[in-house]
Amino acid sequence: MRLLLCVILSTLCIASSCSKAPKRVGFSQSDDSVPDPSADPDAGAAIKNAQTAGDYIANLRCDAPETLRGLRAWRRLSNIEVQNTVVDIFQLSDVDFSQFPPDLPKKEIFDTMNIESNYIGDSRFAGYENFAKSLMSKVNITVLFPCLKDGAACLSKQLPALLQNAWRRPSVASEVTDLTTLYTGLLADGLSAENAARSTIEAIVLSHNFLYRSELGVLQPDNSFVLTDWEMASALSYILWRRPPNAELRKMAATNALEDPEAIKAVAEKMMADPLAKAAWKDFGGQWLDTARITSSTKKNAPDFTADVKAKMVAETRDFVSAVMFDPIAPTFKTLMTADYTPADAVLDTFYNSKSVSGKTAYVQPERRGVLGQAGFLSSHSTDEMSNPILRGAFIGERILCMDFKGAPPTPTPVKVAGLSSKAIFKAHNSSPTCAGCHTTIDNLGFSLENFDYLGKYRTIDEGQPVTVEGTLAVDGKNIPITSPQQMLDAIASSTTAQQCWVREAFRYGFGRTEFYWRNIPGRTEQPALSAQGSLDRCQIDNATTAMISKGGDLKTAIIELIASPGFRYRLKGVPEIQPL
Known part of the structure; x- marks a missing residue:
């Protein structure tokens, strides 16, 4: 048998x-790996008269839809x-x-x-x-x-x-x-x-x-592949709803109604208006902001940091990202970074020194804003007895600004020293000149959040020393002076770099791979040449970012733009690239 x-x-x-x-x-x-057409001499054949991958890149124009192709x-x-x-x-x-x-x-x-x-x-x-x-x-x-x-x-x-x-x-x-x-x-x-x-x-x-x-799609005469209607139905449904296609999508697939780009965009917009999308994108928020760290956090001298509290912190972050994305008034990146409220449970009132009313807690202090002001993020990016500005700064650099700290050597976390503030301890710990390239950026980001302790609670004094913020944020080609947490968050919220980074994260989540498009490494003066697929990924991400910014930073706009892009339906064959940039 x-x-x-x-x-x-x-x-x-x-x-x-x-x-x-x-x-x-x-x-x-x-x-199981994702291919890249960089080294495939046939890759260029998918773009009009180009014959090689080199021609493919040379002919690339981000405003020409026929040049946009994804990966099978x-x-x-x-x-x-x-x-x-x-x-x-x-x-x-x-x-x-x-x-x-x-x-x-x-x-x-x-x-x-x-x-x-x-x-x-x-x-x-x-x-x-x-x-x-x-x-x-x-x-x-x-x-x-x-x-x-x-x-x-x-x-x-x-x-x-x-x-x-x-x-x-x-x-x-x-x-x-x-x-x-x-x-x-x-x-x-x-x-x-x-x-x-x-x-x-x-x-x-x-x-x-x-x-x-x-x-995978079906091979076309120009050597590209086009997704079938059934593949489109599944892609739309799993990306937007995390579920298999429903009866309506199956009917559309059976009648070849998912071939026209405008029809696909209309379907995506309709699906994003469904409550299923709001529920599904909570997963994106939790994974993007690494809420799993919260559940594994332990704290000394903190009897109120219970398993129930940690579970509520996880739910708070997931709910907040989804609520902002689908907010009928301000579903924007700016809201995500600078909102003066959080959907916290009443069990978290003591962490915010505020009261939850109808599932929403108003932030009391002006320094606390947006998702980076949530106690879950702040506490999980701390040690078990003091804040960790380096962990916080590196996270913001990597996840919010899409920086890459390649080559940064691992260093042991310093221990708490009575009478010394977290800032003083970490400054001394990372004083080596060889670390300055990365730590100038990381420190400026992390030290700007020192108004919040290892539990995410607000403070103005740390070990007898007043908390002060002074630094600069290098973003969008400018050095912006930072003297408060809200200044940093405002600068991030309005920056093209951070909004593009959010699009990159949505790209990874939706397309199931890292983009072959370099990220900014502090101290690197020249960016490496992009591969064929890297150039295509850059176009898709830049186009979605432009669309998002044109709608005031509307988060759903970026997702719909990525799905409506020709690169979503049209794919290229290729060979694996060793590593995304």
Whole structure:
């Protein structure tokens, strides 16, 4: 029985065992990487008369839609996307997903990204097997196969509709035949009709067609690839809602209604207006701002820093980012950085010295603003007994301004010294001239938030010393004097650099990869040359940033612009690039 099941699953290209999906790109551990057309001599053929990648770059104009192309991808569903898919397709909310390995083991990585630690290896597949067995035992077989008394004929009749929903595309006859063969073979092995049908469901959800989604497209005469309507429906749904396509999207895919760019943009706008989008983009906010750090934080001499408090801090950040994105009045980057409120639970009142009213807490001090003024961010970027301005500054530089501190040597965190402020301790700790290139930037960002202690509570005195802020913020080619936290936040909120950085983060989350477009490294005077795909990524990101700024910093505008870009539907073949810049 199990041998037959393995044979059928092999035919269907089960996720753990196949190195190549049938008639599709490979997706084994060695083949799961994202390609880049830089070294592919055919890459240029996708742009009019260009013949090489060099010609491709030379002819590139960001305002010419035909030049924008993305990368083909075979996207594994994240753990959350698998769970949402099970809920939507099988109407089950009590399936055991407990054996899934986490999706987020590295810094600056979203759970949607194609990175090696997120590939399907033995451990991840073991978790999938556990989930599949749980699901097969819980599904309502009479709903899925109401005619089961008719045997294999019932499966042949019901499977096409089920597979179209579960695999997000129409099935082909051979796939239905393979699954029906599995069913009849299990009957011959002595299983009951019900148990054979349940094992068939197990095969369906362990197939690569369920666990992955395709952004591969169909080859065009110009050597580019265009996503099918079904691929577009899945991409839209998983990026915007974290769920499989609903009936409306499936209908649009079946009628080829997802080919026109304006139609795609209209669909994206409609989907972003749905409450499902607001719920889904909480995940983006939590991952972008690394709320997982909060739950692992420990504090000395802080009995009020409980597990419940930490959970409320996580929810606060996730809720705030999503609430701002979908705010009917000011859904802007400026609001994200400078809002004078936070959606804090009453349990956090003591951290803000304020009162939560109808789920919203007004910031009392003018120094506390936006998402970087939240106690969750401030406390999780501290040590267990004092603030950590270096950790805070590096985070702002990397996540908010998209700087890169490559080559910065790791240094041990200093210990608290009675009578010395955090600023004094860290200044002495990082006084080496060899560290100045990065630390001038990091220090100016981190020291500007010294009005907040290791719990995220406001203070004006640290170890008997008054808290003062003095420094500069180098952004958009200017050196802006900073004498208060709000000055720093205002400068960030109005900068093109920070708004472009937010677009980069949305690009990574939506496209499942890091952009091949250099980031600013403090002290680097010349930027490296961009590859072909790096130039394309720059165009997509810059165009989305321009659209966002033209709408007053509207966050949803950037997302819709990325999806409406030709680079979202049109893809290039290529070879892996060693490392994004």
